[in-house]
Amino acid sequence: MHTRYATMRSVLTVQASKLPEEHPMQGKGSHYMAVAIQIRNLTRRFNDLVAVDNISFDIDHGEIFGLLGPNGAGKTTTLSMLSTMLKPTSGSATINGIDIEQDEDGVRKSIGIVFQDQSLDEELTAWENMDFHGRLYRIPADIRKQRITELLNLVELEDRKNDIVKTFSGGMRRRLEIARGLLHHPSVLFLDEPTLGLDPQTRNHLWQYIATLAKEKGITIILTTHYMDEADRLCNRIAIIDHGKIIALDTPKNLKDGIGGDVVTIKSPDPAAIVAVLTEPWITRTEKHKDEVNISLQNAEQHISAIVTLLTTHQVSIESIAIHKPTLEDVFLSFTGKTIREEEADHKTNMRMYQRRVRH
Amino acid sequence: MDIIYTIWLRNMKRYIRSKSRIIGSISMPLFFLLFLGFGLNSVVQLPGLGGNYIVFLIPGMVAMSVLFTSVFSGIQIIWDKQFGFLKETLVAPVSRLEIMLGQTLGGATTAVLQGFMILVLSVFIGLHILSLTGFLLAFMFMALIGISFTAFGIAIASRMEDMTGFQLIMNFVVFPIFGLSGALFPISSLPAWVGPVTLLDPLTYGVEGIRYGLTGVSQVNPLACFAVIGSFALVMTVLGAFLFRKIKF
Numbered sequence: 001m002h003t004r005y006a007t008m009r010s011v012l013t014v015q016a017s018k019l020p021e022e023h024p025m026q027g028k029g030s031h032y033m034a035v036a037i038q039i040r041n042l043t044r045r046f047n048d049l050v051a052v053d054n055i056s057f058d059i060d061h062g063e064i065f066g067l068l069g070p071n072g073a074g075k076t077t078t079l080s081m082l083s084t085m086l087k088p089t090s091g092s093a094t095i096n097g098i099d100i101e102q103d104e105d106g107v108r109k110s111i112g113i114v115f116q117d118q119s120l121d122e123e124l125t126a127w128e129n130m131d132f133h134g135r136l137y138r139i140p141a142d143i144r145k146q147r148i149t150e151l152l153n154l155v156e157l158e159d160r161k162n163d164i165v166k167t168f169s170g171g172m173r174r175r176l177e178i179a180r181g182l183l184h185h186p187s188v189l190f191l192d193e194p195t196l197g198l199d200p201q202t203r204n205h206l207w208q209y210i211a212t213l214a215k216e217k218g219i220t221i222i223l224t225t226h227y228m229d230e231a232d233r234l235c236n237r238i239a240i241i242d243h244g245k246i247i248a249l250d251t252p253k254n255l256k257d258g259i260g261g262d263v264v265t266i267k268s269p270d271p272a273a274i275v276a277v278l279t280e281p282w283i284t285r286t287e288k289h290k291d292e293v294n295i296s297l298q299n300a301e302q303h304i305s306a307i308v309t310l311l312t313t314h315q316v317s318i319e320s321i322a323i324h325k326p327t328l329e330d331v332f333l334s335f336t337g338k339t340i341r342e343e344e345a346d347h348k349t350n351m352r353m354y355q356r357r358v359r360h
Numbered sequence: 361m362d363i364i365y366t367i368w369l370r371n372m373k374r375y376i377r378s379k380s381r382i383i384g385s386i387s388m389p390l391f392f393l394l395f396l397g398f399g400l401n402s403v404v405q406l407p408g409l410g411g412n413y414i415v416f417l418i419p420g421m422v423a424m425s426v427l428f429t430s431v432f433s434g435i436q437i438i439w440d441k442q443f444g445f446l447k448e449t450l451v452a453p454v455s456r457l458e459i460m461l462g463q464t465l466g467g468a469t470t471a472v473l474q475g476f477m478i479l480v481l482s483v484f485i486g487l488h489i490l491s492l493t494g495f496l497l498a499f500m501f502m503a504l505i506g507i508s509f510t511a512f513g514i515a516i517a518s519r520m521e522d523m524t525g526f527q528l529i530m531n532f533v534v535f536p537i538f539g540l541s542g543a544l545f546p547i548s549s550l551p552a553w554v555g556p557v558t559l560l561d562p563l564t565y566g567v568e569g570i571r572y573g574l575t576g577v578s579q580v581n582p583l584a585c586f587a588v589i590g591s592f593a594l595v596m597t598v599l600g601a602f603l604f605r606k607i608k609f
Contacts, residue, residue: 085451085609108453119444123374135366136452164377180448 036061036188036220037082041091044077044244051077053244054091059222059237061187064214066235067224068328074244075224076116079190082222083113095188109137112181116192116224118173120165126152126176127161130183137184144183151179155209171202178209182219189213191223195230203227207234228328240332247335256326259334260284262300263326264307267292267319277314278307291319300325363454367462368469371433375470382474385429389421389478396544397485406546418482419498419571420543423505426475427563430506431534433467434513434600438520447609460514460604464597467510468503475502479574490576497582498573501589505566508593509534511600518603541567548579562592 037059044052052074059065067075080086082093084104092099098106120129127148134144152158155175165173174194181189191210195203211234214221225231231238232252239249248255261284268274274293275286282303285296297303300323311318333339375382397414404413440446449459479487479498489495516529540554541563547555558564559580569585572578578585 080609083451085447105453108451113451115444115447117444119448121370121374121445122443123377124370128370128373132366132370133448133452135369136363136449136454138362 034060036063037065037093037095037222039082039091039093042078042081042088042093043090044074044081044086045089050244052081052088055241055244055246056091057239057246057249059220061220062214062218063236064210064221064223064234066231066238067222067241068226068228068231068238068332069224069241070226073241075241076192077244078241079113079192079222079224083111083190084108109184110187112184112186112189114174114177114181114189114191114194116196118177120173120177120180122166123164125162125164126157126168129165129176130180133180133183139184147183147185151182155179171198171206174198174202174206175209178206182213182217186219188220188222191221193224193226195225195227203230210234228332232328238328240328240335242336248331252328255328255331257298259326259331260296261298261326262296263324264295264297264300264304265292265322265324266295266307266311267321268317269319270316273314273316274311277310277316280306280310363458364462364465367449367459368466371463371466371470375466375473382477385425385432385474386477386481388428389425390481392424393417393421393478393482393485412486414486415575416546416571417544418479418485418487419574420541420567422475422478422482422498422502422574423541423543423563423567423570424538425478426471426502426505426566427509427534427538429474430467430471430509431513431530433470434463434510434515435517435520435523435526435529436467437463437514437517437604438523438526441517441607442522446607450607450609456605456607457601460511460601461597463514464507464510464600467513468506471506471510472499472502475506487574489574494573494576496573498570501566501569501573501585504569504586504589504593505563508562508566508589508596511593511596514600515596515603518600518607537561537563540564542579543567546579562589565589565592 035058039058040056042052042055043050055078067078069075077086081088082095082100084100084107087101092101094100095107096110098110100107121132124132130148130152131144134148139147149158152161155178157172157176157179160168160172165176168176178191178194181191194210195206198206207230210221210223213219223235235252237249237251238255239246240255241247248258250258266274269291271288271291271293275288278286278293278295280303283295283297287294287296295307304321304323308318308321329339393414397417401413406413406416437446440449450456476499483489520526540558540561542558543563547558547564550558565580565585565588568578568580569582569589572582572585
């Protein structure tokens with residue numbers, strides 16, 4: 001595992017050193033753009049369904065940006081518009097300063113995409129799939145060959161390069177698609193649910209690649225996911241999207257801190273006493289329940305010993321103490337009043353009703 | 361050109377690998393040739409057309425092979441849609457026209473190869489190639505049929521979401537085109553009122569063109585054949601390209 005990772009890193013360094021000449025956009029000195037993607041009032045309607053509702057934000061160069069939300073929230077629609085596959089109803093967006101509507105080919109050249117659904121030719125080998133892509137993007141033969149080898153090494157598929165994709169596992173296919181998406185050296189990479197349906201081990205592995213890529217190649221990555229923990233670990237910033245609207249956008253830490261920090265739950269036969277004792281200024285809120293108290297505070301682990309000491313000196317008996325760090329799931333809950341799963345169930349009924357209406 | 365070649369190349373790779381498809385689509389015209397040909401050879405009289413039914417049937421079966429393979433190749437775009445591969449192609453910075461032309465040429469090439477195999481097998485059951493010119497002429501007509509009906513398949517596939525309509529198209533469009541084309545019988549032997557209908561069928565001109573090239577006799581002037589099937593190929597390509605452009609992701 002360790003040695004594998006090492007080869008991966010060295011390949012990346014080689015590629016990173018070549019970046020300037022491949023990316024005229026980045027080599028323009030004063031015109032160097034810190035903003036990779038600029039989205040202004042982007043809206044997309046499907047008849048009376050507003051899939052993406054007037055969203056605006058910027059994504060910086062080299063950033064890993066997560067679009068988080070339940071199925072049907074508008075994530076894929078947003079990506080489709082940014083990758084020129086779908087025309088916006090209104091609003092605009094630029095990738096590296098190139099307008100998505102005015103210069104489709106310009107945008108297409110500078111982006112790489114890994115679609116939510118598989119998009120490999122199963123009858124071709126891994127190499128042939130890569131080669132097809134390289135030819136489509138008009139990469140000269142010698143460079144194409146060299147890059148394919150590099151990238152297949154990167155995703156550890158070099159030894160399977162002559163095998164037909166049909167024989168590949170889900171994780172291998174995903175890795176091949178990511179390698180393919182990088183073949184034409186895009187400056188922005190779109191990953192639409194890249195780990196959907198993969199086992200946890202493969203998922204971890206894949207995220208490692210993605211993180212390394214963003215860091216060493218300076219690629220801007222915009223990804224959609226509904227795995228909250230993954231988004232939390234990987235993304236520099238996250239936009240939570242629901243019903244086509246951005247309901248929150250910040251770093252994972254700020255998002256979590258924003259909803260009131262940590263929660264310490266103390267079980268005790270005398271919860272009233274706890275509320276009476278704990279009046280320290282660093283406690284934002286105490287909430288008494290039947291046999292437990294929920295205490296909201298920042299950085300709970302630093303204060304836990306103080307809490308225990310206070311309660312012991314006042315001879316309040318403690319049955320158990322639990323610290324709960326807020327997750328993005330809690331963030332989602334606090335912004336929408338629903339868990340992401342409940343939202344998904346809602347969306348499914350909505351979509352079904354919508355489809356029925358369209359059909360009749 | 362390079363993009364057209366890329367798409368064509370992919371089609372060739374897939375074709376060479378699909379052994380069962382190659383065998384499968386040869387078998388049908390071959391069985392027709394053997395059963396109908398040998399079965400009817402002694403009872404069918406073809407005055408003025410060489411008199412030998414098998415030799416008459418061979419160009420028809422070559423055309424049949426090209427027709428079915430090319431329609432099928434065109435319709436394969438639906439699979440690319442369903443397996444997601446089409447997205448990969450459509451999102452690349454290339455024009456839809458190039459993709460469509462590559463697909464058409466790829467489909468036409470596989471179709472011509474299939475027809476060529478029937479042609480080669482036919483030599484063993486009585487076909488005498490008259491001249492190189494005739495052979496090349498037949499080849500050209502095969503290519504035109506191939507282009508026409510691959511483009512036709514692409515046009516249909518561009519409007520279809522899945523394969524459920526495929527059987528319908530095969531039974532109600534492609535089979536009548538085949539049946540009315542004079543591949544199985546001389547069009548002059550049909551009742552007077554069907555005759556004009558066969559002349560509306562573009563494949564008639566393809567079959568007659570191949571027949572002229574291979575056997576030296578045909579019921580339609582070969583130049584007329586070329587003019588009609590050539591124009592049809594052009595119209596289908598334009599239609600296919602137009603509808604392919606409108607495919608949504």
